[in-house]
Amino acid sequence: MNSAPAIAFQILQSVLVVLAAPLLMGWVNQCRAWLQNRSAPSVLLPYYTLAKLLHKDAVIARDASPLFRLTPYVLFGCMWLAAGIVPVLATGLPFAPAADIIALVGVFALARVFSALAAMDIGTSFGGLGARREMLIGFLAEPAMLMTLFTAAFISGSTQLATIVDTLAHREFAIYPSLAFAAVAFLMVLLAENARIPIDNPTTHLELTMVHEAMILEYSARHLALIEWAVAIKLFAYMTIGFAFFVPWGIAEAGNWAALPVALAALLAKLALAGAGLALLETLLAKLRLFLAPEFLSSAFLLGVLGMLIHFLVSG
Template sequence: MTAGILMQLAQTLLAILLAPLLMGWTNQCRAWFQGRSAPPLTQPYRMIRKLFHKDAVIAHDASPLFRFAPYMVFACMALAAGIVPIVANDLPFSPAADAIALVGVFATARVFLALAAMDIGTSFGTLGARREMLVSFLAEPALLMVFFTTSFIAQSTQLPVIVETLAHKQFAIYPSLAFAAVAFWMVSTAENARIPVDNPTTHLELTMIHEAMILEYSARHLALIEWAVALKLFTYSALGIALFIPWGIAPAGNYGALPLAMLALVGKMAAGGLLLAFLEAISAKLRLFRVPEYLSTAFLLAVLGTLTHFLLEV
């Protein structure tokens, strides 16, 4: 039990510390694909450090909610990182929340950020909040259907049990997971504000969603939000790995498998970041009102996954 708790803490800390690295790697890959010279891998860390040192500039009318939101968002993301099996499937904290609760945690962070964006009362803030909530209500049903598909296979919504079923039990091929995986990828791009739904590098008013919400933030608050964004990307990647390519995650109590699990994690994450950057480089951002079509495609794929499971796998 103590070992489990230590493992849990170590794993969560690892996620928090490594998250900006994944961001840096993705940015680097994207720069390569776009033919630019790439920033160093550690650029996100430098950015966060720089922001922490600055004085916070806050609008006159900001309410306490505005200053509280970044901490809340960061705490939610740290909690989410604690729920997902990253290197070891040894999570004493996981009974506190399952996959459905994970959706709830992401939703909590999002609602706080959206409310904080509306707090100052600039037109950009409300615009960002509205668009963010639009994307999220379209993405959430699809994400839940993805979780449903995996839960039907594992007969459980607990992430460690799902990993256990898929990775450490008898090997079986689940066609439904292919549909679910594509749907999950589409939803993740939307939820993490990536192309084709949002562009993380833009500050063009017509297109921005996430950036419009955090326009008023600066210094330590911005640093926390940027860190939380990186952590969200990391957690989503870890979630995708746990649901669809869980091989390599160390079973509970097996500490000998940890080095291999670390290697597997780094390899999978690097490949995932590369793929994300590649897809971002070759696709264009969608117009806002094409986003519902994109996300309903994701939803339909997830539903197809569920139906495939019932037709072929039961």
């Protein structure tokens, strides 16, 4: 398995995800602008923004601790790691066995803890507020996420992403009722974890409503660029986790160069559809009050649990 082509696939995928993630962000923004009857910005706008931020001088608060300056790199590293685990293009990647779905959730939790800590480092009221809200959403979303992942894990009898995808991709086309519940729950978690409407609004800077933006208020220049980039990779990773579980068709085996074009095309089509769908959702939905977020996420959790129970009912 650890042959040279497999390693090449691993590197290819990791680099591709990092480079393509801002494009996905740009696509979502463009779709949203179309849907909202605004003239759309270029799909490449996130790249221009990143380049601009990277060229600027970083402004840092006087009493920032090393943790504050370290965090953007840790966030970026965590998301890059996640991009290496998820089977985006191919299954059987050499790095994939190092972490299963539980470890993947752990990586996202690690990133969340670091960003919340960095938000509290400067000692402004916004930072603490953002950190508190982010952890609120996090502790509700994490168990819901695990439950949806466990549903898939029970179906395939494994917590390895590669095994799960192999099992699900090579089955006959049958609708698992448990997976349907899990898919809805996963979608809700995806919206919450990526700071999208209806839980958070990625474009707002209004004190009363912002969550993620409140945490990164003190960051500027290259640090901000890395965080924005990490956010884009996170959205990409979450979407591809969803593809791997619910629409795994078209994915290649590591080292199988012949299947690569198909896998790439399938990925592109899925991402284009999912990005447009996300923009549609964000246009149709209104942002929830913060204290409705627990209800939203606990229904996601219950749906995940229901999916799991249904799996046991149907199979047993």
